[in-house]
Amino acid sequence: MQQASFRRIDVTAARAIIGGGRALVIDVRDPESFSRGHIGGAELATRENISSFVTLTPKDRPVVICCYHGNSSQAYAKYFTEQGFSDVYSLDGGYEAWARAAPAPVALSPALEAFLAEHGFAAGDVNGRNKDNVTPLMVAARLAPPALVAEVIAAGADIHATNGDGNQALWLACVGEIEENIALLIRAGIDIRHVNVNSATPLMFAASSGRARAVAQLMAAGADPAFETDLGLTALDMASTKECLDLMRAEVKRRKAAATAS
Template identity: 75%
Template sequence: MSATLDLSDALQTFLAEQGFPRDAVNVFNKDKATPLMLAVRLAPPALARELLAAGADIHAENADGNQALWLACVGENAENIRLLIEAGADIQHVNCTGATPLMFSASSGRARAVAQLLAAGADPAFETGLGLTALDMASTQECLTLMRDSVRRRKKP
C-alpha cells in the first residue's frame, strides 16, 4: 500500500496547472521536466520547499541533462537556489553540452546566481571538453569580476 502525500492546495494547483498529477512530485512532463524543476524556476520558494520535503529528486535530469539547480539559476530566485544547495544539489553538475550551472549563469549575466554558486563552492576554472570556463563565458563585467575575485581568494594561502 503506498502512502498518500499530504500536499498543500497551492502545490496541488501548481502541479495541475503544469500538467502533472496533483499528487506526484517525481514525474516527468512531456519536456522531461519535473515539478521541482518548474517550481524552482517559476514558483515561490514555499512550493519548492514543500516539494523537497515531499521527496522531490534534486538530481533528476531533464532532456538537456540539467538538474533543478540549473532551472533555479534560470529563474534567478535566490531563495530557491539556496534551498537546492542546502538540500545537496550538485553545484558542479555537467549537462549534456558539458556546461555547469555556473557557466550558464555567467554566460547569461545572472550575477546573483553566480555569486550564490561561487559562495557554495562552484569552480569558475572548471573546463568544458572544449577548454572553456565560466570565466571565458562571462557576459557581463559584474559576473566576470565575481569570478575573478573568487579565483583570487582560492589562490591565497
Template identity: 55%
Template sequence: MNAVPFRRIGFDIARDVLGKPDILLLDVRDPASFERGHIARAENASPINLGRFLTETPKEKPVLIYCYHGNSSQAYAKAFSESGFGEVYSLDGGYEGWATANARAAAAAPRLSETLKAFLIAQGFPPDDVNAVGKNQMTPLMQAAHLGPAALVAELLAAGARVDAMNSDGSQPLWLACVGDDPEIVALVIKAGADLEHKNVNGSTALMYAASASKAKALMALLEAGADLTYENDGFSALDMAGSRECLDLLRAAQRRLKAAS
C-alpha cells in the first residue's frame, strides 16, 4: 500500500489540528530547548525514542511534528507517513516561528483584566493565554462557560478564545455552557460562532445533552438559536432523551412550531 504523503502546514491550520482531541504532538528539538519552552501537550522525540512512537501509536491517530524552523520535522513526518500513518503534519516555521507569531498575537490582543488573569491562574492556565489547554484538554473558555459569570465569558471571547476547541470528550465550549445552564452564556457562545450541531465522541449534540440533563434554560437558548430537533443518535432524538417534564414540553412546542412552518 502506498504511503499517504505528510502535509506541510502553517500556523493557522496547525491551530485547527491542535484542536483534535487525540492529536500526537511531537517536538523534535534537543531536550534543553524543549525544557525552555514548547507547545502545550508536546512530547520530546528524537532518533533514540522515535521507534517507540512509531510502533506504539495507533496508525489512525493524527500526528503533528515541529522542530526549530520546519526543516528537520519533515524527515520525521516522512518516517510516520512511510510507517502507515494516514494523517501526518509538519509545521512550517517550527517552534521559533510559532513563538514569534504567538507573541505578536498576544501584543495585538486586548489587554486582559486582572479578574480574568486571576481566573486563568486559579484554573491552572497561564495568565496571558486565553487558548491554553489544560487537564482533559479543557480550555479557559470551557471552564468559564461552565462556571461563569457571563462577563468573564464575554471577555474571553473578545480576547480571541476559540469556540471550536474540543476537550478529551470531543465537547466544545457550547456543551460546557449547557452544563452551567446559564442562558446568557449559552447565547454568548452561540453568537461567537459555536457549531450548534457539533457532535462529541459519543455522537451527541449539545441539544441532546441539555435535554437529557434537564438543563431547561440552556435548552431554550439552543432551541431559540435553531438547534436541530430531528437529529438522532442510535435512533434517539433530543425529544426522546428529555429528562424532565419542562424539557419535554419545550421540545414538543418546538416540534409543533417546526411542523407548522413546513
C-alpha cells in the first residue's frame, strides 16, 4: 500500500481545517517564540514530547504543523505520515505567515477580555481555542449574557467553527437555552440545519433534551423536524416531552397549510 504524504497548505486552507474543530495543531518553534504568539489551541512540540503526540493522537485526526517559516514543519509532517497519520499538513510560511494574515485586532471590552481569560483563551483572540478545543463564541453562546455574545460576533468570531463533536455555537446556545443568544446566532447567519459527526442537528438536541423554547425558536427559523440521522431518526422521533412534540407538529401543519394556500 502506498504511504500517504503530507500536504503543504496556505493560511486560508489552514484556517478552514482548524475551524473544523478536530485538528491537532502542533507548533515546533522554540518555547519563547511560542509564548510570544501562536495559533489558538496549538500545542508546543519539543524533542522530548513529540513522541507523545504520535502515541496519543488518533491516526485519522487532522494534524497541522507550524514552524517559523514553513521549512522544518515539512520534516515533522513527513515524520507524522511515516507514523501512519493520514491527514497531515505543513503550514507554508509558518507562524509568520499566519500572523501577517491575521485581521487587524479589534479593541475588546474589559468584560469580554475577562471572559476570555476566565475560560482559558488568549487575550484579544475571539477565534482561538482553549484546552477543551472550543471557541469563545461556543462558550459565550452557552453561558454569557447576550451583550457579550453580540460583542464576540461583532469582533469577527467565526460562527461556522465546530468543536470536536462537529457542533457549532448554535448547539451550545441550545444547551444554555438563553433565547436571545440563539436569536443572535440565527440573525448572524449560522446554519440551523448543520449536522454534527453523529448526523444530528441542533433541533434534534433541543427536542431530545426537552428544551421547548429552543425548539420553538429553531422551528420558527426554518429548522427541519423531518431530517433523518443515519439511523433514520428525526427530531419528531426524539422529542422527550409532549410540549416539544406539539410545537414541531404544529409548525409542520402550519407549513403544509401555507404551501397549499400558495
